Amino acid sequence: MPVSSLVRVACIQMEPRIGDVGANVAHSLSLIEKAADGGATLIVLPELANTGYVFETREEAFALAEEVPGGPTCAAWIEVAARRGLHIVAGITEREERSLYNSAVVIGPQGYIGTYRKVHLWGNEHLFFEPGNKGFPVFHTAIGRIGVAICYDGWFPETYRLQALQGADIICVSTNWVPIPGQVEGREAMANILAMAAAHSNSMYIACADRVGVERGQPFEGQSLILSYTGWPVAGPASRVDEEIVSAEIDLGAARRARNWNEFNQVLRDRRTDVYAEMLGSDIRRGAY
Amino acid sequence: MPVSSLVRVACIQMEPRIGDVGANVAHSLSLIEKAADGGATLIVLPELANTGYVFETREEAFALAEEVPGGPTCAAWIEVAARRGLHIVAGITEREERSLYNSAVVIGPQGYIGTYRKVHLWGNEHLFFEPGNKGFPVFHTAIGRIGVAICYDGWFPETYRLQALQGADIICVSTNWVPIPGQVEGREAMANILAMAAAHSNSMYIACADRVGVERGQPFEGQSLILSYTGWPVAGPASRVDEEIVSAEIDLGAARRARNWNEFNQVLRDRRTDVYAEMLGSDIRRGAY
Numbered sequence: 001m002p003v004s005s006l007v008r009v010a011c012i013q014m015e016p017r018i019g020d021v022g023a024n025v026a027h028s029l030s031l032i033e034k035a036a037d038g039g040a041t042l043i044v045l046p047e048l049a050n051t052g053y054v055f056e057t058r059e060e061a062f063a064l065a066e067e068v069p070g071g072p073t074c075a076a077w078i079e080v081a082a083r084r085g086l087h088i089v090a091g092i093t094e095r096e097e098r099s100l101y102n103s104a105v106v107i108g109p110q111g112y113i114g115t116y117r118k119v120h121l122w123g124n125e126h127l128f129f130e131p132g133n134k135g136f137p138v139f140h141t142a143i144g145r146i147g148v149a150i151c152y153d154g155w156f157p158e159t160y161r162l163q164a165l166q167g168a169d170i171i172c173v174s175t176n177w178v179p180i181p182g183q184v185e186g187r188e189a190m191a192n193i194l195a196m197a198a199a200h201s202n203s204m205y206i207a208c209a210d211r212v213g214v215e216r217g218q219p220f221e222g223q224s225l226i227l228s229y230t231g232w233p234v235a236g237p238a239s240r241v242d243e244e245i246v247s248a249e250i251d252l253g254a255a256r257r258a259r260n261w262n263e264f265n266q267v268l269r270d271r272r273t274d275v276y277a278e279m280l281g282s283d284i285r286r287g288a289y
Numbered sequence: 290m291p292v293s294s295l296v297r298v299a300c301i302q303m304e305p306r307i308g309d310v311g312a313n314v315a316h317s318l319s320l321i322e323k324a325a326d327g328g329a330t331l332i333v334l335p336e337l338a339n340t341g342y343v344f345e346t347r348e349e350a351f352a353l354a355e356e357v358p359g360g361p362t363c364a365a366w367i368e369v370a371a372r373r374g375l376h377i378v379a380g381i382t383e384r385e386e387r388s389l390y391n392s393a394v395v396i397g398p399q400g401y402i403g404t405y406r407k408v409h410l411w412g413n414e415h416l417f418f419e420p421g422n423k424g425f426p427v428f429h430t431a432i433g434r435i436g437v438a439i440c441y442d443g444w445f446p447e448t449y450r451l452q453a454l455q456g457a458d459i460i461c462v463s464t465n466w467v468p469i470p471g472q473v474e475g476r477e478a479m480a481n482i483l484a485m486a487a488a489h490s491n492s493m494y495i496a497c498a499d500r501v502g503v504e505r506g507q508p509f510e511g512q513s514l515i516l517s518y519t520g521w522p523v524a525g526p527a528s529r530v531d532e533e534i535v536s537a538e539i540d541l542g543a544a545r546r547a548r549n550w551n552e553f554n555q556v557l558r559d560r561r562t563d564v565y566a567e568m569l570g571s572d573i574r575r576g577a578y
Contacts, residue, residue, distance in 0.1 A: 119561050126553045135564050155490050155556055157446030158565050181550070182489075182519030190489055190520050197486030200471075200479055201444050230471030231479050261470070264415045267444055272408050275424050276447050 005253035007143050009170070009205075010040035011246045013224040013238045015213035018052030021064060025050055025073050028090070029080055035245050036084040042143065044209040045090035047118075047150050047176040048102065054216040058100070061128040065095035068105050069112035081107045087141060089148055091174035102129045104148045104174045106139050114139050116148035120156055138166040144252040151175040154194050154208075157201075164202035164268055169252040171198075173208040177221040189223045192237055200231025203259040203267055205250055212241050229255040294542035296432050298459070298494075299329035300535045302513040302527045304502035307341030310353060314339055314362050317379070318369055324534050325373040331432065333498040336380035336407075336439050336465040337391060343505040347389070350417040354384035357394050358401035370396045376430060378437055380463035391418045393437045393463045395428050403428050405437035409445055427455040433541040440464040443483050443497075446490075453491035453557055458541040460487075462497040466510040478512045481526055489520025492548040492556055494539055501530050518544035 012031045016024040028049055035043050047053065050073040055061040068074055073092055081088050087108050094103035094115070102118040102125055117132030118125075136159060138147045147163035149171055154160075163171055177191045191208075199206040205227060212222040225236030226248045235248035260266045301320045305313040317338055324332050336342065339362040344350040357363055362381055370377050376397050383392035383404070391407040391414055406421030407414075425448060427436045436452035438460055443449075452460055466480045480497075488495040494516060501511040514525030515537045524537035549555045 119564055120559055121553075123551050123553055131561070132564075152554075152559075156560060157450065157486075157490060158560065161446065162565065181547075182517070182521060184521045187521070190485075193482055193520065194486045194490060196479075197446075197483045201446060201483060228471070231482065232471060232473045232476070258470075262412050264410075264412055265441075270409055270441075271445065271447065272420070275408055275421075276451065 003253060004251060005144060006249055006251050007042050008039045008247060008249045009042045009044070009207050009226055010035035010038065011044045011207050011209035011224040011226060011236070012046070013210055013212060013222055013244045013246065014046060014049065015211060015243055016046070016049055016052040018054055018215050019060070019064060021050050021073065024052065025076050029076060031245065032080050032086070032088065033084070035247065036086060038245070038247055040247055041085065042087045043089070044172045044207050045088070045174060046209050046211040047091035047174045048093050049091045049174070051093040052215055053176045053211070054218050055124070055128055056216070058128050061093060061100055062095065065093040065100050067096065068092060068094045068103060068115050074105055074107070074112065077105070077107050078111055082109055082111065085109045087143060087146070089146065089172035089174060091150065099130045100128055101132065102150060104150055104172070106146060106148065108141055113141060116150070118150040118153060119159065120152045122152040136162045138163050138168045144169040147171040149173045151177060154191065154198070157198060160198040160202050164204055168204055169255050170205035170207060173206060175208055175210045177210050177223070179219060179221060188237060189221055191221065192223055192225055195225070195227055196231045199227040199229060201267060203229045204255050205229055205252065212239070212243060226250070229258055292542060293540060294433060295538055295540050296331050297328045297536060297538045298331045298333070298496050298515055299324035299327065300333045300496050300498035300513040300515060300525070301335070302499055302501060302511055302533045302535065303335060303338065304500060304532055305335070305338055305341040307343055307504050308349070308353060310339050310362065313341065314365050318365060320534065321369050321375070321377065322373070324536065325375060327534070327536055329536055330374065331376045332378070333461045333496050334377070334379035334463060335498050335500040336463045337382050338380045338463070340382040341504055342465045342500070343507050344417055345505070347417050350382060350389055351384065354382040354389050356385065357381060357383045357392060357404050363394055363396070363401065366394070366396050367400055371398055371400065374398045376432060376435070378435065378461035378463060380439060388419045389417055390421065391439060393439055393461070395435060395437065397430055402430060405439070407439040407442060408448070409441045411441040425451045427452050427457045433458040436460040438462045440466060443480065443487070446487060449487040449491050453493055457493055458544050459494035459496060462495060464497055464499045466499050466512070468508060468510060477526060478510055480510065481512055481514055484514070485516055485520045488516040488518060490556060492518045493544045494518055494541065501528070501532060515539070518547055
């Protein structure tokens with residue numbers, strides 16, 4: 001009988017309220033409990049789920065940020081993870097001494113596992129956050145290898161590739177997708193398309209938890225979804241505007257097995273690093289265009 | 290008044306017949322003339338358009354292959370390009386001494402411009418062709434910077450990124466897409482999704498010319514399309530089974546202008562090469578998983 005690596009993943013699409021950390025964390029806990037009641041053991045929350053997203057000043061962001069994992073938000077998530085036997089990936093406004101990071105914390109039933117700090121900052125985030133300085137760590141856990149990305153990271157195929165090459169079974173994406181110029185009405189979000197392509201071309205699962213609502217005039221796009229290693233959704237996309245839990249049972253081992261596409265090809269091994277290295281070594285790596 | 294860089298691009302979705310080079314080239318010429326009659330000045334043909342795709346032996350492929358640009362197929366394409374004032378990107382079975390390549394030739398009104406040789410080989414191509422040894426050249430032409438990819442190259446975001454970083458305005462994809470495991474019926478081809486993601490995340494045009502038909506039991510997927518730098522189709526996808534010309538007028542300069550997404554972000558300049566380089570320099574570049 002083949003070894004099974006079944007996991008029920010849930011993406012919690014919720015609406016944080018800017019600045020109301022206590023209420024946001026309490027709300028996240030009630031949704032985490034609900035997802036656990038539905039059988040989920042791996043739960044993904046949106047970007048900056050504890051604070052909201054649209055800061056007006058760095059001082060505001062600084063006052064709301066907290067230490068990871070020492071702050072009260074992580075403590076609450078660590079408690080529920082232990083009590084319900086969960087793995088949680090959750091976006092959090094992180095402060096380390098006088099530096100701020102747009103981070104996602106990874107927590108397991110035994111406690112804090114690690115932190116990812118957003119590598120590619122978007123828009124006004126440049127005014128609040130330091131660029132991520134922990135690379136793209138892939139966390140080895142009891143249920144499999146978990147990678148993390150945050151929102152605009154998904155516009156960089158490098159984000160997914162560098163984690164797939166470390167053997168990630170699933171990338172958990174904490175995100176606050178905003179409307180994109182050129183989006184065709186009535187079609188899936190381009191953010192969904194990017195994630196589909198990444199799941200397929202790396203043969204790995206991707207679970208995206210987005211927020212909803214309008215905050216200080218900024219609308220968010222919802223449409224959270226869970227993608228198979230084939231690139232196609234196994235759950236979602238969720239509504240564009242409502243809170244919702246998107247959930248699916250997946251076999252993390254299946255991604256590893258299914259990577260051999262025929263007797264010649266395995267997409268991660270077919271990379272022509274000889275060609276890439278030569279080109280990346282030249283001036284073009286600066287992307288001057 | 291803004292400088293305009295308008296070009297009408299046409300992707301010729303056709304059905305080559307295995308081994309019948311004379312008929313295939315004649316057929317391509319009639320479709321090229323038709324596209325030119327419709328105003329096209331940049332024309333893309335499918336992969337291995339001169340020979341067909343499903344070889345039974347290397348000897349068969351070897352006998353059908355020809356020199357580039359010295360062979361009769363290139364001569365015919367060079368002639369029509371000169372007479373009609375065209376740029377043509379066309380898939381061709383190339384022989385250089387005793388080596389075979391799955392290539393695409395780039396031709397302009399003044400003649401031969403250059404050759405791209407498929408970097409990522411698929412399936413039985415490993416039995417016939419040498420892996421591409423010319424990197425990912427981007428050709429500077431009178432109408433703009435033209436990059437090239439062939440079929441399975443599109444499964445590697447590196448293909449697109451390395452050409453975008455050289456300033457490509459458009460990537461012409463000569464392809465013979467085959468059915469993919471996991472494809473959801475009634476949804477667009479995953480090959481289309483991959484190209485959409487690449488166009489959007491590099492902010493450049495992509496024009497994919499696929500073949501149709503069933504050859505020695507192997508079906509092909511059609512669905513040729515032309516994508517804006519937004520990632521959304523400006524023409525196609527074409528039928529899955531019929532020959533068809535897919536055509537759109539695009540402004541190559543618009544891709545260059547539209548890359549600044551806000552006062553902080555330009556996707557090609559936002560790459561965190563510091564992070565990538567460190568990770569690519571480690572053992573993971575071999576993709577052992």
